Amino acid sequence: MANKTSFLTFFNTTLWLDPASTLAIVELDTSYLPTILASIVVLLLIKFGVNTLKKQPSLSASFPLPPGPSPWPILGSIPALVRNKPRYKWILGLMKEMNTVIACIRLGNVHIIPVTSPELAREFLQKQDAVFASRPRTMATEHLSRGFLTTIVTPWGDQWKKMRRVVTSEMVSHARLEWLLGKRNEEANNLVFYVHSQCNKNSLIGGEVINLRLLTRQFSGNIIRKMIFNNRYFGKGRKDGRPGIEEIEHVDAAFEVLIYVYAFGIQDYLPCLRWLDLDGHEKIIKRAMGVVNKYHDPIIEERIRQRSNGTTKNKVPEDLLDVLISLKDEKGKPLLSVEEIKAQVVFWCGPRVITPKVSLPIHKELVKTKVTQKP
Numbered sequence: 001m002a003n004k005t006s007f008l009t010f011f012n013t014t015l016w017l018d019p020a021s022t023l024a025i026v027e028l029d030t031s032y033l034p035t036i037l038a039s040i041v042v043l044l045l046i047k048f049g050v051n052t053l054k055k056q057p058s059l060s061a062s063f064p065l066p067p068g069p070s071p072w073p074i075l076g077s078i079p080a081l082v083r084n085k086p087r088y089k090w091i092l093g094l095m096k097e098m099n100t101v102i103a104c105i106r107l108g109n110v111h112i113i114p115v116t117s118p119e120l121a122r123e124f125l126q127k128q129d130a131v132f133a134s135r136p137r138t139m140a141t142e143h144l145s146r147g148f149l150t151t152i153v154t155p156w157g158d159q160w161k162k163m164r165r166v167v168t169s170e171m172v173s174h175a176r177l178e179w180l181l182g183k184r185n186e187e188a189n190n191l192v193f194y195v196h197s198q199c200n201k202n203s204l205i206g207g208e209v210i211n212l213r214l215l216t217r218q219f220s221g222n223i224i225r226k227m228i229f230n231n232r233y234f235g236k237g238r239k240d241g242r243p244g245i246e247e248i249e250h251v252d253a254a255f256e257v258l259i260y261v262y263a264f265g266i267q268d269y270l271p272c273l274r275w276l277d278l279d280g281h282e283k284i285i286k287r288a289m290g291v292v293n294k295y296h297d298p299i300i301e302e303r304i305r306q307r308s309n310g311t312t313k314n315k316v317p318e319d320l321l322d323v324l325i326s327l328k329d330e331k332g333k334p335l336l337s338v339e340e341i342k343a344q345v346v347f348w349c350g351p352r353v354i355t356p357k358v359s360l361p362i363h364k365e366l367v368k369t370k371v372t373q374k375p
Helices: 030-055 078-083 087-098 118-127 139-144 158-171 174-179 181-199 212-229 245-260 271-276 281-309 320-326 338-348 360-368
Strands: 005-010 013-018 023-027 105-107 110-112
Touching (some): 139 245, 174 181, 212 245, 212 320, 212 338, 281 320
Antiparallel strands (some): 005 013, 105 110
């Protein structure tokens, strides 16, 4: 350093000049590196946000927008929505304050249009249903549908039309529901047996208290598993008809996914921030979907392997999974891919409540004779 000459010094950064080689050597204080990197990231995010907004068509140029709060640049009204919880009450209070039944709230590059008038709701849902029939793309629905391969949460398009035809013609048709009536009756009988046995478990104290919320929640899961996989349990189950550890974990994970399907998430309105997972929603969704797929995927893959190898015990479909696997297109090839089958099974094995069409005289007879054996 003795043969160098200090040429310029600022912010603890020194530029040295070597007279012998005429080279400029920069010595940088590394304590400023985090600040510099953070500034670069912020500038890139701002640039990305501005470019994204420029690509979006201007709604106000086409037609006047409903009244709403003054949005922040790039962020829109996201800061206000984050501060005020529950968010729907903030929106209702804002509309009441503005004395309007329709408003426009910009979140990132998305315009949210809430309405509180039945007439306007009918305009959206009936008269203009073709325009508003699609579904928004969100982080949670992407994980739930394995990349938008199934129905309901998938945006309108060719994939949605394909899966809708499969569901309406092969899964929820009247003939198919009648075909699965016996499985639903079996689960209904099992429910009555369990309730009856719990009531008579200790007659001296008048039976045990039964948590009907938990019971009906698991009952719905039992019906769906019976219809899809032709099995009530993923594991060994329990002799008294209660769900096992595997079934409780499965249903809890399905309900956890339901909570976050259309929950407010900053990443859905500012996609550039998704990798940060500011709300922690993606971590929760991935963990819950991991639990669901842990039970589904091995069964589906094994059933597909058996069907393709011709080693299946039953040539005739016994459940909805067999139906999905056996579907063929015009060329005789499988209509659905493995991923599409898995996505549709996840949707059906989620927290769907199906009212079973059961034979009521069977239930009356079960109660009247005080069943002591499992149906």
